[in-house]
Amino acid sequence: MTKSNLEDKLKGFVGSTAEITKGAYRTTKSGLEIARGGYEKMYTKYPIITNYLSSAVGTVGGDIIAKQFTEDPNVSPRDLAFTASAAVIYSYLAPKMIEWSTKATDKVARGWKRLKENKVSHTLFNTVLLTAMYFPVNMAYWNYLTVKNEAPITLEDNLAGAITLGIATIPYLLADYVAIKKFSQPETKKWLRPFYSAVEIVWNTLFAGGNYISKKL
Numbered sequence: 001m002t003k004s005n006l007e008d009k010l011k012g013f014v015g016s017t018a019e020i021t022k023g024a025y026r027t028t029k030s031g032l033e034i035a036r037g038g039y040e041k042m043y044t045k046y047p048i049i050t051n052y053l054s055s056a057v058g059t060v061g062g063d064i065i066a067k068q069f070t071e072d073p074n075v076s077p078r079d080l081a082f083t084a085s086a087a088v089i090y091s092y093l094a095p096k097m098i099e100w101s102t103k104a105t106d107k108v109a110r111g112w113k114r115l116k117e118n119k120v121s122h123t124l125f126n127t128v129l130l131t132a133m134y135f136p137v138n139m140a141y142w143n144y145l146t147v148k149n150e151a152p153i154t155l156e157d158n159l160a161g162a163i164t165l166g167i168a169t170i171p172y173l174l175a176d177y178v179a180i181k182k183f184s185q186p187e188t189k190k191w192l193r194p195f196y197s198a199v200e201i202v203w204n205t206l207f208a209g210g211n212y213i214s215k216k217l
Contacts, residue, residue, distance in 0.1 A: 043190040048091075051193050055091035058197030059083040062204040063145070069212035082148035086141060093137065094192050098184045101130040127177040131169060134176075138165050168203060175199045 043050040060083045067073050105126040109115035115122050142161035146153050175196065183192040 039194070040190065047190070050190070051091040051094075052087055054193035054197055055087035055094070056084055057194070058200035059087045059090060061197070062200040065201060065204045066208045069208040079148060082144065086144060090196075091193060094196055095184075095189055097130060097133055097137075098180060098192075101126050101133055102180070102184070105129060123177065123180060126180055127173060130176045130180065131173050134172070135165060164207075168207070171203055172199070 039050070060080060063079060063083045064075050067075060067079070105115065105122060108125070109122060115125055139158070139161055142165070143153050143158070146157060151157070179192060179195060182188060183195055
């Protein structure tokens with residue numbers, strides 16, 4: 001094979017790869033646009049149901065992923081019933097928690113000049129407060145999952161839950177900050193639950209996967 005033929009083949013290969021990549025990108029983008037349009041239409045007609053289904057993706061999906069890194073990866077109807085019912089609470093609380101933390105932050109800002117005049121400080125304070133408000137809710141959910149798994153609720157288990165939630169503080173602080181900044185307005189609130197569900201799935205995957213790998217090493 002001559003040098004010229006080799007160069008032609010390489011150019012052809014690079015060109016074909018570029019076209020395939022562009023085609024895949026266009027297809028993915030088109031699919032996402034269709035999914036987004038469908039979600040927005042469903043939310044407009046059935047906001048409560050849409051919020052619930054979005055929450056269920058996180059609670060059910062997150063638990064399924066976490067179970068895949070345990071000795072019993074099978075998902076039972078009991079698992080689905082518990083996590084699907086938990087989605088009812090989270091679908092209601094997600095927008096309400098931001099409303100409550102924002103109102104509390106605004107009240108504090110009336111007597112704290114820096115919060116009142118500095119938007120960044122106001123948002124950061126609101127974020128920390130929101131994350132703190134979620135702590136007892138998530139601890140309750142931890143015990144709820146303990147009941148689901150038919151295990152006893154003990155002080156030791158609750159301490160383990162508190163440590164786990166403590167480890168999750170940093171990523172969830174970031175998530176709460178983004179939620180307040182991007183998804184707390186009436187026109188963007190419809191994306192709040194899908195956002196939190198995506199965060200929950202990613203976190204469960206990384207945390208459970210990390211624990212699984214560390215035990216195997």
